[in-house]
Amino acid sequence: MKSRSKLERYGLAVICCGVALAVAWPINGPASCFLLAVMVSSLFGGLGPGLLAVALSAVAYERFFVWRATPPTDEPVAVLRFAAFLVATLVVTGLIEMKRRAEESHARAEEALRQSQADLERISRLTTLAELTASLAHEVNQPIAAAVTDASTCLRWLMRDPLDVEEARQAASRVVTDATRASDIINRIRSLFKKGIPQRELVDVNEVIREMVVLLRGEATRHSMLVRTELAADIPEVMGDRVQLQQVLMNLMINSIDAMRNVEGTRELAVKSQRGENQHLVVSVSDTGLGLPREQTDQIFNAFFTTKPHGTGMGLRISRSIVESHGGRLWAADNFPRGAIFHLTLPSKVDVDE
Ligand SMILES: Nc1ncnc2c1ncn2[C@@H]1O[C@H](COP(=O)(O)OP(=O)(O)OP(=O)(O)O)[C@@H](O)[C@H]1O
Ligand SMILES: [Mg+2]
CATH class of the missing domain: 1.10.287 (Helix Hairpins)
Structure with missing residues (x-):
């Protein structure tokens, strides 16, 4: 309604009343025709045009119809009929206006809610940024x-x-x-x-895992580590940013390699993919390394938390934020009998936040 100009909206009222008059005249049925004209004008023009239509209809009704069907002796009946017509048109206009206001305030409330949610998200992002x-x-x-x-x-x-x-x-x-x-x-x-606009494409996570294994196998072999993959064939594709997902797997696998550099015994890095619940796929990266740092397990995802002399402590922090921006989760646990295991879930097809 707001997109139409004033002229158009009031013009609509005038045209509706004109059409109503033209139709009502031959059939001598003014009430329903003008009522319809008032409804159309209020609905599509708003309160002002609705009232204009009421006024025009009233004038036309009074001029051309009130006396037409009534013998001059029945004046009170004619006046009553006119009054009833006026009340009916005004009530219709009023009701339509009330309904519109209710709808508008509902829409405003929804908009306000959406806005405050967006604000909240921005604030929490800024807080992380400030930290x-x-x-x-x-x-x-x-x-x-x-x-x-x-x-x-x-x-x-x-x-x-x-x-x-x-x-x-x-x-x-x-x-x-x-x-x-x-x-x-x-x-x-x-x-x-530097995320920029994250690319969203259908990604075959198994393929990403295979690529990363190829990249890191040399490093692993050099340190006598075995790299094993167990990839389920039936996992769904993920809607996501391929480069970011590569980065996550790379971070996890390098961490595992780091953790096994100085351990005795079996050194095995295993990457598994499988179908999870609710259309999610689950990837786990496990190793037989040092294991998660005791007492500080809950801190490993914090920015700058590192136990390595040359680590930045950003790897897991970045990985978690990537996984979460894809609507998934990333967490760590102890591996059995030793080492660490990282699990990540990714929804197969959802709207991901930008
Ligand atoms: N597979 C793992 N086994 C044992 N500890 C781990 C493993 N992965 C991560 N950690 C612990 O979590 C810490 C944080 O890891 P994160 O990847 O965030 O940073 P980093 O590896 O130390 O540094 P960077 O990723 O910059 O090289 C590590 O320093 C280590 O203590
Ligand atoms: Mg790391």
Whole structure:
């Protein structure tokens, strides 16, 4: 209704009344024709055009019909009939207006609800972002501060007389390590937020797993690790971002490889896919490594939590946020008899949030 101009809406009322008059005249049935004209004008024009139609109909009714069927002696009946007509048209206009307002306020309430949900989501995302930024500043500051110290140590060794090249070289190489670490941290954060518009395509998760196994098999074999896959043939395809899903599997498999580097005995990395409940598919990545860090198991998904000398602690944090943006879940458990197992579920076909 709002999309139509005022002129169109009032014009509609005038046209409806004209048509009603033209139809009512030969059949001498003004009440139903004008009532219809008023209803159409109110419904499609709004309150103003509805009232205009009431006024025009009343004038036409009074001019052309009230006296037509009534002998002059029956004046009170004619007046009553006219009054009844007027009341009926006004009530119709009023009812239609009431219904429209109710619908509009319902639509407004729904819009407000949708808006506040969106706000809430944005706020919670911003909170995570704020937390991340605070810890990011801390995390990046450490290697940079170390790099500054090492660089000045390096300068001191270079200015010594006689100059000590070996000490200077060691300090310079520590600068390289520190600066690389700072840049690693920043790169991983960028990959978390650089999501851009996630691509949505049908992804065969088994294929993604096979690709990642091919990529990492060399590294695993070098450390005498066995890589085993158990992929169910009947798993549904997933609507998702292929590159992001590759990233998740890569993160999990590299973590498993890391965890097995220094363990004795069997070193086996197993990746399984199977059909889960409710149209979900379940992927699990298990290893026979060190196992999840005791007492800190619930922290492994936190940003920057790492037990590795050169880890950024962002791998699992990024992986979880990718899986959740696909409408799935990612969690960890102890593997039996040793090591860790990570499970992720993905819905086969849903609308994924952007
Ligand atoms: N398969 C696993 N077995 C045992 N511990 C694990 C395993 N995967 C993750 N963890 C623990 O969770 C921590 C966080 O893992 P995450 O992938 O987030 O970061 P990271 O591997 O330490 O660093 P990055 O991913 O940047 O190399 C690890 O440091 C490790 O303590
Ligand atoms: Mg990792």
